Amino acid sequence: MNEHYYDKGDLAKFPEIGKNCPDLSAKFFDWYSAVFADGALSAREKSLIALGVAHAVQCPYCIDAYSRDALEKGADLDQLTEAVHVSAAIRGGASLVHGLQMRAHATRLGM
Amino acid sequence: MAGRVLTLSQTRSPLASAAEQLRVLGRIPIARGFDEALAPTGLSPLTAQTIEVLQINVGKLCNQTCRHCHVDAGPDRREIMSRDTMALCLRALDATSIPTVDITGGAPELNPDFRWLVRECAARGRHLIDRCNLTILLTPSHADLPQFFAEHRVELICSLPHYRAPSTDAQRGEGVFEKSLEALRRLNAVGYGNGTSGLRLVLVTNPVGAFLAGGQASLEAEWKREMLRQYGIRFDALYCLTNMPISRYLAWLVESGNVEAYMERLVMSFNPVAARGVMCRTTVSVGWDGRLFDCDFNQMLELEVGERGTAHIRDFNAAALAGREIVVGPHCFGCTAGAGSSCGGATA
Numbered sequence: 267m268n269e270h271y272y273d274k275g276d277l278a279k280f281p282e283i284g285k286n287c288p289d290l291s292a293k294f295f296d297w298y299s300a301v302f303a304d305g306a307l308s309a310r311e312k313s314l315i316a317l318g319v320a321h322a323v324q325c326p327y328c329i330d331a332y333s334r335d336a337l338e339k340g341a342d343l344d345q346l347t348e349a350v351h352v353s354a355a356i357r358g359g360a361s362l363v364h365g366l367q368m369r370a371h372a373t374r375l376g377m
Numbered sequence: 378m379a380g381r382v383l384t385l386s387q388t389r390s391p392l393a394s395a396a397e398q399l400r401v402l403g404r405i406p407i408a409r410g411f412d413e414a415l416a417p418t419g420l421s422p423l424t425a426q427t428i429e430v431l432q433i434n435v436g437k438l439c440n441q442t443c444r445h446c447h448v449d450a451g452p453d454r455r456e457i458m459s460r461d462t463m464a465l466c467l468r469a470l471d472a473t474s475i476p477t478v479d480i481t482g483g484a485p486e487l488n489p490d491f492r493w494l495v496r497e498c499a500a501r502g503r504h505l506i507d508r509c510n511l512t513i514l515l516t517p518s519h520a521d522l523p524q525f526f527a528e529h530r531v532e533l534i535c536s537l538p539h540y541r542a543p544s545t546d547a548q549r550g551e552g553v554f555e556k557s558l559e560a561l562r563r564l565n566a567v568g569y570g571n572g573t574s575g576l577r578l579v580l581v582t583n584p585v586g587a588f589l590a591g592g593q594a595s596l597e598a599e600w601k602r603e604m605l606r607q608y609g610i611r612f613d614a615l616y617c618l619t620n621m622p623i624s625r626y627l628a629w630l631v632e633s634g635n636v637e638a639y640m641e642r643l644v645m646s647f648n649p650v651a652a653r654g655v656m657c658r659t660t661v662s663v664g665w666d667g668r669l670f671d672c673d674f675n676q677m678l679e680l681e682v683g684e685r686g687t688a689h690i691r692d693f694n695a696a697a698l699a700g701r702e703i704v705v706g707p708h709c710f711g712c713t714a715g716a717g718s719s720c721g722g723a724t725a
Binding site (some may be wrong): 304308309310334337338339340342343344 | 539541543544582584585586588589590592593594595597598599600
């Protein structure tokens with residue numbers, strides 16, 4: 267049992283998640299591979315989206331994996347950083363836009 | 378990644394020696410050896426087929442000192458091929474029908490007999506490739522080269538790690554990106570890369586760091602779109618090359634603490650389909666001093682063809698070379714990882 271919640275080595279063991287549920291796991295990994303193939307969006311564009319989402323969900327495994335993947339797909343550090351800003355902007359904006367809910371509620375309550 | 382890069386030779390680094398590079402590579406723990414990885418594919422021992430490419434490395438002299446250079450080339454290097462050795466290469470061509478001559482370096486154009494070699498190869502009707510670093514075309518004594526290349530129908534394979542400046546300059550030196558764009562514009566101006574002239578212009582990208590190259594087809598489409606949109610530059614094809622863990626790139630891997638993880642990545646990414654297409658099976662590589670090798674990488678590691686010191690262009694025997702057993706080592710995983718990597722780009 268680990269003494270900490272995240273272990274870097276777990277990323278390479280991801281396929282082990284299929285040990286007790288191989289059929290569902292196979293469906294997931296097949297679908298996952300298909301999602302990231304070149305399509306209407308290029309594999310590089312999808313990798314940058316994944317990197318942004320990885321930051322939004324704050325998954326260290328995904329951040330490691332998609333930092334490297336985006337570099338391998340030909341993105342440079344400026345482009346990776348901009349992808350993270352997009353993620354941060356949506357997270358920040360999502361918080362801020364809820365301020366309208368706060369304002370509406372406060373207005374209802376106030377005199 | 379800032380700071381001026383010197384050659385390993387200039388700094389008297391132990392890794393300037395091929396023997397030391399082989400020692401460092403041999404010490405890295407890897408899951409399996411190259412022969413072992415190759416065995417299930419039926420390709421082991423790896424043997425050569427018909428020679429399709431005579432690759433001539435005309436010397437280590439270069440106007441650039443790129444961080445990843447597997448040749449340890451630079452302005453301080455003095456090893457260049459003599460015209461006598463070039464003449465032996467031409468004699469080998471005359472005795473065979475090898476269709477392609479691939480001239481590399483260093484910056485091959487800095488060899489004083491470079492143009493002579495190009496003219497002689499062109500006169501023999503062989504397909505000619507020059508591996509060009511682009512910036513050399515901006516130096517005053519080489520400014521007429523685009524026209525010269527066009528006249529002799531030379532295919533140009535040019536290094537450009539990225540279509541944006543930061544990565545390119547980080548690997549190849551400050552200001553190299555802008556100079557490379559200017560050189561590409563001059564090549565476009567004489568007809569290179571327009572898709573109809575037959576003057577083929579290929580760009581080569583290789584990772585700026587300790588990771589593998591991307592998918593060639595996917596990247597080529599994006600590069601063509603972006604090079605045209607951002608800079609108005611056209612080219613015919615993009616080759617994605619993996620950096621080989623030798624010479625200055627090996628030194629960088631060691632210094633940056635990436636060497637073990639990178640080797641593990643190469644080994645784990647072994648692709649049998651890529652192995653089938655490795656360039657050494659159809660190439661003979663000639664060193665600046667006339668010695669023969671399976672590829673430019675084995676040349677830099679001084680892993681000669683056959684018995685040490687016996688294989689020289691003066692004794693060129695195409696029939697014997699065609700069936701030879703190729704000298705392999707851990708560095709060969711660089712050519713078989715992922716989509717594969719060769720002087721002609723991906724192999725799978």
